[in-house]
Amino acid sequence: MLSSNGLIVTSDENKANTLNKYFASVGVTDDGSTPTLIQCEPRPLLETVVFDEYGVSVPNLKVNLSAGPDGLPPLLFKRLRFSIAKPLAILYTQLFSVGFVPESWKNAIIVPVFKKGTSSNVANYHPISLTCIASKIMERIIATHIHYY
Numbered sequence: 001m002l003s004s005n006g007l008i009v010t011s012d013e014n015k016a017n018t019l020n021k022y023f024a025s026v027g028v029t030d031d032g033s034t035p036t037l038i039q040c041e042p043r044p045l046l047e048t049v050v051f052d053e054y055g056v057s058v059p060n061l062k063v064n065l066s067a068g069p070d071g072l073p074p075l076l077f078k079r080l081r082f083s084i085a086k087p088l089a090i091l092y093t094q095l096f097s098v099g100f101v102p103e104s105w106k107n108a109i110i111v112p113v114f115k116k117g118t119s120s121n122v123a124n125y126h127p128i129s130l131t132c133i134a135s136k137i138m139e140r141i142i143a144t145h146i147h148y149y
Contacts, residue, residue: 105135
């Protein structure tokens with residue numbers, strides 16, 4: 001792999017640092033501005049999200065994806081979805097009611113994925129974030145409620 005200054009990078013640590021530096025340079029920086037909102041008629045607030053066994057067991061998971069920081073692969077959740085739906089529904093309800101997100105759900109493993117061209121060029125990679133599957137399921141349920149709202 002070549003660094004931005006054209007030097008050959010061979011160690012895993014240097015490769016990771018080179019990719020990190022490149023990904024950080026092409027990312028978008030928050031400018032702190034808030035978009036203007038269009039006035040619309042007031043609606044009742046979305047006060048809660050219901051986590052039930054059916055909603056927890058339904059989300060389609062791509063089973064060929066990698067596990068996140070917790071090491072639990074999507075295939076595990078898919079195969080056990082009917083067995084773990086109730087415990088997950090209870091867990092999500094409790095977490096949502098107190099407004100808490102486990103620290104491990106806030107972490108991700110960033111993996112460089114090769115796009116095309118020469119593999120030695122850092123610009124030919126894009127980052128993907130591997131996050132915990134349990135948090136993805138909860139996020140999908142919340143996003144569905146917001147979408148319907």
